Structures are given as structure tokens and as C-alpha cells.
Amino acid sequence: MEWQSELWISGLIYGALAFGVMGFLARDELLLRLFMLAASALYLIYYYNVASVPLWDAMLANSILATVNIAVILIVVLERTTFYMSKETEALFRQFPMLTPGQFRRLLKAAREVEAVEPLSLTRAGTAVDRLWYVHEGALRIGKGGREARVETTMFVGELAFLTGAPASASVSVEPGARVLEWEAADLRRLLGKSAKLNVALQAQFNADLVRKVTRSAPLAEFSLGRLEP
Numbered sequence: 001m002e003w004q005s006e007l008w009i010s011g012l013i014y015g016a017l018a019f020g021v022m023g024f025l026a027r028d029e030l031l032l033r034l035f036m037l038a039a040s041a042l043y044l045i046y047y048y049n050v051a052s053v054p055l056w057d058a059m060l061a062n063s064i065l066a067t068v069n070i071a072v073i074l075i076v077v078l079e080r081t082t083f084y085m086s087k088e089t090e091a092l093f094r095q096f097p098m099l100t101p102g103q104f105r106r107l108l109k110a111a112r113e114v115e116a117v118e119p120l121s122l123t124r125a126g127t128a129v130d131r132l133w134y135v136h137e138g139a140l141r142i143g144k145g146g147r148e149a150r151v152e153t154t155m156f157v158g159e160l161a162f163l164t165g166a167p168a169s170a171s172v173s174v175e176p177g178a179r180v181l182e183w184e185a186a187d188l189r190r191l192l193g194k195s196a197k198l199n200v201a202l203q204a205q206f207n208a209d210l211v212r213k214v215t216r217s218a219p220l221a222e223f224s225l226g227r228l229e230p
């Protein structure tokens with residue numbers, strides 16, 4: 001009977017070792033942490049049973065590590081899931097497919113929600129832009145080269161100035177009822193400076209937005225008149 005109990009106790013250590021190895025081989029952070037948590041559980045059972053009295057110090061140390069691990073697992077799960085978002089926020093999140101839920105939450109936290117009660121001017125062609133907007137509901141008017149277009153779409157406004165530092169390339173306003181997210185460019189730059197991944201994800205989101213804008217836009221008059229090099 002004794003050898004069976006010894007085998008069981010050794011099995012716990014080798015089981016923990018197996019989970020540890022699988023954890024260190026995992027490339028995904030969540031998987032790594034879940035394997036290490038399973039290893040911790042086996043170590044706890046081992047420390048409780050290996051001697052005539054439980055090894056309390058070892059158990060306490062292991063429990064502290066497991067608790068920290070569980071806390072970070074919860075954070076990682078929150079970063080990856082939308083279940084804590086309201087229906088409205090989740091619908092808005094679907095307009096940002098390049099971002100993870102966690103990245104979107106951080107971006108949203110840095111934004112101010114503005115609802116236009118009257119025509120609201122966002123940019124004026126040729127003038128400096130110190131903010132970035134995302135129109136997620138309502139209609140916009142885009143004026144460029146003496147012409148104006150009315151569009152009902154979701155889009156960034158001011159991203160070109162944000163990316164290049166150049167003055168606004170068009171005059172853009174939104175109609176009453178439009179709902180807009182607004183970021184101070186300096187605040188947003190600070191936020192992006194803290195996370196390279198968020199920076200890359202937002203650039204990808206800008207790219208997707210720009211592709212939609214170019215796809216929709218008409219040829220420039222200057223091109224057709226041969227005033228610009230193609």
C-alpha cells in the first residue's frame with residue numbers, strides 16, 4: 001500500500017512538471033498561465049500530502065504565486081473578450097475590427113463622446129488639426145477644392161493630420177444628430193506611446209478607413225485636367 005501512495009505523490013510532481021513544460025512550450029500567454037495554474041494546483045496537493053504534516057510555507061508561497069497568476073488570467077480574459085461591454089459599446093467595437101477588445105476599451109476611455117445638436121465643424125481645409133474624430137453615427141459634409149459631398153458613413157476625420165502633422169486636407173462637419181468620438185491628439189499620442197501593439201492596431205484601423213475613403217472617392221479634377229502628375 002505504501003508504494004502505491006509513494007507513486008501517487010511522485011505522480012503529482014511529474015504531473016506538475018508536465019504542466020510546467022507544456023506551459024513553457026506554449027506561445028500563447030493565456031495558455032501558458034493556465035498550464036502554470038494547473039501545475040500550481042498539483043504542487044499544492046503535493047505539499048499537503050508529501051510529509052506527515054503539510055508543508056505550510058511552501059503551500060503559502062505557491063498560493064500567492066497562483067493568486068497573482070489568476071488575477072492576470074482574469075485581466076488577459078477581459079482584454080480578449082467583449083462580455084463586459086454594453087450592447088451599444090459592443091456594436092461600436094465591431095466597427096474597429098483591427099483592435100482587440102482591450103485595446104478598444106483603452107481607446108474609448110481616452111475619447112470624449114460628442115453628440116452634435118447643430119452642424120458641428122471638425123476640420124477646416126488648410127488649418128492645423130489638434131484632434132482626431134471618429135464619426136460613428138450620422139451624416140458628414142466633406143468640402144474640398146470648392147466642392148462639397150454629403151456622406152452617411154462611419155469614418156475617422158483628421159487621421160491624415162494626425163499621421164503626418166500636415167494641415168487638414170478638407171473641411172469636414174457633421175450634421176445635427178451625428179455622434180462622434182473625439183480625442184485630443186496629444187493625449188492619443190501619449191496613449192499610443194505606451195503600447196506599441198495599440199499603435200500598430202490603430203494604424204491598421206486607419207489603413208482600413210483610408211482604403212474605404214479612396215475606394216469611394218471620385219478622381220480629382222486636377223488629375224483629369226492633367227495638372228498633377230499621376
Ligand SMILES: Nc1ncnc2c1ncn2[C@@H]1O[C@@H]2COP(=O)(O)O[C@H]2[C@H]1O
Pocket residue numbers: 123129142144156157158159160161162167168169170171172213217
Ligand atoms: N476624399 C475624402 N473622402 C473622405 N474623407 C476625406 C477625404 N479627404 C479628406 N477627408 C477627411 O477629411 C479630413 C480633413 O483632415 P485630415 O486631412 O487630417 O484628414 C481628412 C480625412 O479624414
